[in-house]
Amino acid sequence: MIEDNYKQRGLRNKLVKKLRQKGIVDDRVLEAIGKVPRHVFFDDALLGHAYEDKAFPIGEGQTISQPYTVAFQTEKLEIKPGDKVLEIGTGSGYQAAILVEMGAKVYTIEFQRKLYENTKDFLPKMGYNPFFFFGDGSKGIPAKAPYDKILVTAGAPVIPTSLIDQLSEGGILIIPVGDRDKQKMVKVKKTSGKLIREEFDYFAFVPLLGEQGWK
Numbered sequence: 001m002i003e004d005n006y007k008q009r010g011l012r013n014k015l016v017k018k019l020r021q022k023g024i025v026d027d028r029v030l031e032a033i034g035k036v037p038r039h040v041f042f043d044d045a046l047l048g049h050a051y052e053d054k055a056f057p058i059g060e061g062q063t064i065s066q067p068y069t070v071a072f073q074t075e076k077l078e079i080k081p082g083d084k085v086l087e088i089g090t091g092s093g094y095q096a097a098i099l100v101e102m103g104a105k106v107y108t109i110e111f112q113r114k115l116y117e118n119t120k121d122f123l124p125k126m127g128y129n130p131f132f133f134f135g136d137g138s139k140g141i142p143a144k145a146p147y148d149k150i151l152v153t154a155g156a157p158v159i160p161t162s163l164i165d166q167l168s169e170g171g172i173l174i175i176p177v178g179d180r181d182k183q184k185m186v187k188v189k190k191t192s193g194k195l196i197r198e199e200f201d202y203f204a205f206v207p208l209l210g211e212q213g214w215k
């Protein structure tokens with residue numbers, strides 16, 4: 001049974017306020033963050049930290065991203081209900097839950113078998129049903145392409161060309177690109193076959209592994 005009491009809802013509302021103060025303006029993103037119970041993604045030992053604006057360990061050397069980072073990437077994707085979204089780096093499933101909550105049709109891929117299995121088992125119990133894949137997401141999932149939006153939740157050394165190829169016309173890719181410790185957030189929009197690139201602040205993600213990631 002997943003408990004979500006008034007105290008947790010109160011902490012979540014505070015987190016939403018904080019994200020608004022930090023510059024997140026998309027009400028639909030904030031609404032989704034206000035709805036998805038982040039504490040259920042945490043181990044008992046870390047439960048008290050679930051509504052801090054920080055990344056936390058989820059096992060296998062990986063992390064659940066900081067709420068601000070989740071909100072920032074989701075806002076830049078300009079999600080509309082019905083959008084077909086590819087997420088690379090399922091991790092805890094929190095980001096996928098936010099996207100499903102916003103009405104997107106989500107394909108999510110994870111490279112670490114244990115995380116893939118845990119999240120595939122756990123997320124549907126919360127009522128969130130993205131399509132789960134196991135494998136190297138640095139190559140995308142060509143069999144299910146094209147995607148309206150692609151979201152990479154691990155730091156890449158360069159933008160994988162296969163991800164650009166799998167974007168639909170008008171599609172948006174958001175990806176942290178840089179070195180292993182720190183990456184610049186990059187947004188690429190495909191418009192009339194052309195690529196429009198925008199760059200934002202630096203973030204710190206775990207590395208994107210695989211053929212088009214870090215070796």
Ligand code: SAM
Binds near residue numbers: 090154
């Ligand atoms: N989106 C996640 C969440 O909401 O919890 C956070 C993900 S964590 C910051 C990055 C994830 O990317 C890790 O789970 C890692 O195993 C995964 N990853 C790294 N390289 C990958 C690849 N080539 N394909 C798929 N997943 C990958």
